[in-house]
Amino acid sequence: MKKKLTYPVLLTLFFAGLLLALLIYALVRYFTISGDDALSMMLWEAIPALIVLVVLYGAAMVLYLVRIRASIKGAAKAIEGAVTERRETGLGGEWAVLDSAVQKFNASAEESLKSREGSIALDARRRTEAGIARDMVKTFSETTLPCVELDFSGAGGAERSSVIAADLYDGFCLGRRTLCFMTADIWGTGFAAARFASRVKELFRDFAHSSESLGEAVLRLNQALIENNPDELALTGFFAVFSPATGELRYVNAGANPPVIVGKERAFLRVQPGCPLGLYREPDLTEEYLIFKPGRCLVTYTNGAVEARNAAGEPFGYDRLFDAVKDGFERSLGAERIVTSVTEAVRAFGGGALKDDAALYALYYPKGIQTELSPKTSELERLRDTILDWLKDDPRKNKIFLACEEIFTNIVNHSGATTIHLSCQAEGNSFVVRFTDDGEPFNPLQMRPEGGYYSNNYGEGGMGMAIIRQIAGEIFYRTQENRNVLTIRFPVIKGNAS
């Protein structure tokens, strides 16, 4: 940047020029004067001249600074006055431009400050509300525990979007071995929706326990929402009760998408469309029922699941939903795995940026039984009860249990697992038992007795595998999602008394 030649700079340059001239003059004089006192003569002439120059330079600078200071003081006073009293400074002449600029600056600064303060306050309020709403959504989601029984399981899950849509799911036991579950899509977002969702969950639990039927519970929920609905919100939802003792699934659809059923076939549950809750005093709702046979799972979900879009704008859709449910169902590990399969598929499809919440609840009802076992030898008793109870009068039940014990103790002794999932199913004329554990990858099929079974190496499990191989028809081992999965198929021949 080019520097401007100001008065002090010019004065300094002029002073430097005079000094240079004085120096040249002094040198010329020194060399032209002959004699021993040439130096002293030259100094007598140069020093007074130098003193005069310095005094003149100093005086000029002082005068300049005094004048500048007075000008700055005047301008500062005018600006200060204008800022505090917001009035015309009255400065004229060359200061008029500055005066006008100060006026404009004051007005703009004040406006900007006000707008910024408003924006900060609004932002803080939004963030506080969003935080509270997220906490609420998290709290009411986490209070739903997966329901795991011997012959069925239920679990819910949600994939949350960037907005707080507060879609909800719930599942709880009604009496002994009866599962009540629901999903609901709240028509709204943010703090109000989270508060509404929390209330819906609480009210429905209450009404489900104190009503004669599911239909009555849903109608009471609708009535309660209408009577106290300050935010004028509504919801679409699916409500169901499953009793494995009778196999009956009772359900009420309140404007939600029809749940999907996956077993050997894929199908939608046939539902009446129903009416959203929170809108009408006499809603058009129907309690329906069907006999839900084993070997299937049912998944109810909110719009966000099928309407999630990928980067190309394609919707997740029903085909992908069916695929994800089928994938989870075929792993035969219970409702939780089906929910995980769907939420992971939706998340992967949407690329982690969902526009709407996706809440779902899965009912898993396999043929057979399933249970979780702790990796402790003392759990053998429960394993025995489970297997023998399941096989009832089958003549080979002791041998099947023997093979199961060998597998179980192998897992306990070798894999370092923290949980063991047991699934027992009847398939045609065979019994299929599946052990799934989260231990180190461990393939018992690779275990070989060293030096024969009758050796010093009794502790290595070779005898156990010999027993399993001779009892089981087929054994398969695989690792899946960091879990060991060992499947044993026992051909069951009725009437074999051995």
Next chain:
Amino acid sequence: MKIEKTIDGTAAMLSLSGSLDAMTAGELSKAVAELGDGITDLVLDLEKLEYVSSAGLRQFALAQKRMAGKGSFSLVRVPPFIRDVLTMTGLINHMEVLG
């Protein structure tokens, strides 16, 4: 599992009943150890034993090793299920099974 102990001089008989599995195998191990070194002949009466797994078989084999070189070890009154398991593992060919 229940274990009844009968001792006659240097011979001992342990009568087992119930289930001999990974949970109860330790009880047989303890009972055999408590017999002490004075016992040279050991008989396991399995008439009332309903169930055995490899953990139980391991105890049979360890008891047999304990008696090896100083006396005898035998299994008597072996029920069909237990005999089947002994056969599956090949242990039946290495042990004296009477009745």
